[in-house]
Amino acid sequence: MKKTINELIKKEKRYLRELKSFSKNNPNKGEIFKMLGIIYDQKALKSKLKKKFQEKAKFYFQKALKYKKVKRDALRGLGTVFMHQGNYKKALYYYLKAHRMKRDADTYNDLGNLYRKMKQFKKAENFYKKGLKIAKRKEKDLYYKFIISAIQKNLNLLKIQTSS
Numbered sequence: 218m219k220k221t222i223n224e225l226i227k228k229e230k231r232y233l234r235e236l237k238s239f240s241k242n243n244p245n246k247g248e249i250f251k252m253l254g255i256i257y258d259q260k261a262l263k264s265k266l267k268k269k270f271q272e273k274a275k276f277y278f279q280k281a282l283k284y285k286k287v288k289r290d291a292l293r294g295l296g297t298v299f300m301h302q303g304n305y306k307k308a309l310y311y312y313l314k315a316h317r318m319k320r321d322a323d324t325y326n327d328l329g330n331l332y333r334k335m336k337q338f339k340k341a342e343n344f345y346k347k348g349l350k351i352a353k354r355k356e357k358d359l360y361y362k363f364i365i366s367a368i369q370k371n372l373n374l375l376k377i378q379t380s381s
Contacts, residue, residue: 221263229256247284247291254278254294261301274298289318293327305335322352322364329371338379345372 254277261270275298281291296311308331316324325348332341349368355361 229253229260247281247287250277250281250284251287251290251294254281254291254298258294258298258301261298271298271302289315292318293324296327296331300331300334305331320351322348322355322361322368324348325351326364326368326371329368329375333371333375333378338375341375342372345375 254274257270257274257277261267261274264270275295278291278294278298281287281294284291292311292315296308296315299305299308299311309328312324312327312331316328325344329341329344329348332338332344345368349365349372352361352364352368356365
């Protein structure tokens with residue numbers, strides 16, 4: 218676990234350096250903001266300073282929303298942070314906004330995870346299955362192979378939760 222935190226710190230420093238080097242209107246700034254949001258969300262999961270890092274994650278995801286190229290990912294990121302905070306209503310709001318932009322396997326997986334956390338197991342299962350169906354049509358793409366694996370893992374977790 219310590220290694221993971223150290224890796225996150227290295228990535229954080231690298232992205233903050235890159236951010237400083239960009240001009241004000243550089244379109245890649247959105248990607249950097251998104252990546253910093255992801256890093257801080259991950260640090261929140263592994264740290265005693267959970268709230269501080271979650272606030273930083275939200276700050277950077279909010280900044281990323283201004284960049285069309287990463288807006289959907291930033292919405293998903295905000296949904297994830299709110300889900301981790303237990304604010305399921307806000308998480309649902311952001312996940313649905315991202316889902317309306319593009320109904321893809323990753324947003325179906327996000328919504329499945331949220332509904333599983335909310336103990337709405339039938340809804341969770343339906344979203345996972347829809348996501349899996351989409352991902353399997355695109356499984357030649359490495360990203361979708363990852364999504365298939367993630368959804369299958371989540372379906373297994375769902376089965377364990379509902380059988381106990």
